[in-house]
Amino acid sequence: MARRKKIYEGKAKTLYEGPEPGTIIQYFKDDATAFNAEKKAVIEGKGVLNNMLSEYFMTGLNTIGVPTHFIKRLNMREQLVRAVEIIPLEVIVRNYAAGTMAKRLGIEEGTQLPRPIVEYCLKDDKLGDPLVTEEHIAAFGWASQQDMDDILSLALRVNDFMAGVMYGVGIKLIDFKIEIGRVYDGDFQRLIVADEISPDSCRLWDIASGRKLDKDVFRRDLGSLTDAYTEVATRLGVMPKGSTPMARPKLIN
Template structure:
């Protein structure tokens, strides 16, 4: 079998050349990073769970008319996706005060926001992904006014849908990160949702206990990262009850066989 050509490797995923023009294969790693990769570690089986969770959410979003790069899941760790030109802006949607917002403004974490906040961060690890305004984005040509409008509109629609989805399984959607990409049709570019949606890029709190079910367990040395990700998958109906380690055991077996 010919070795696949690697296109890009990020902190949590690897992109390989796809089987057809305009496609890529997105591989989910177990690597975990925090604080712009200042903290590094591994969460065994995270890639398997994130692949499945992201597939599920992207499929549901596609069903309500949100255009995405997702085509289909190929196996336990890989998805076939559309190749896009990534917009160098991370869009963060906040419903509850947490993380950097709590630190910057001195507001108690967990305080509900009177209205949803959308923030933009310039994607540059060397600069620490700085917070930017729409004026910066337009001035430096990172996105056009129409693209910015499309990203904000989709972010609100995604937030509305996911807030209801998670509330229905007893989870509060505190905040989350989105990335977008351009698909070109001759000289016309269209914005679609890209990257992933998983506990890596969302803050998810149990509504009853406030327990964190996301990557904050790794960031804050709380432990129980795998169990938290599994709990999200289980509540979404992606991991059967009583099968806490079934997905991970299968993946471990695959690795041992060297496949």
């Protein structure tokens, strides 16, 4: 079997050429990073959980008419997705104050915001993904005004879907981050949700206890990240109760 060509390797995923033009295979790693990769670890089974949870959320979005790059899950760690031109922005939707927003504005963490607030960060690890405004985005040509209108609409629709799904299983959607990609059909362009949606890219708190079920468990040394992600997957029915994610396969020379 021919070895697949690697296109890109990030902190949590590796991308390979897909079997057909316009497709990519997205591989979910067990690597965990925080504070712009200053804190690192390998957590067995994390990639499996994120793969399955991202499939769940992306499939749900596709079903309600929110377009995503997701095509299908291939196995425990890989997805087949559409190739897209990623807009160099992280789109963050906040329902409650937490993380950098709480620190930046001096708001008590967990405070419900008057309405969902959408923020944008430039995707640049070397710069620490700095917060940018729509003025910056327009001035530097990262996205047009029409793009920004479409991005805002997509982000709020994702928020409505995610918040409802999570509330139904006793989880509060504090905030989340998505990426948006461009796809082309001749001269026609449209924007779709890309990358992943998982506890790596969301803040999820148990409604009853306030217990964190997201990557803050790793950031703040609050316990087992695998247990937290498994709890989310179990509540959503992605994994049966009592099951454990498959560990990283071992290579044999």
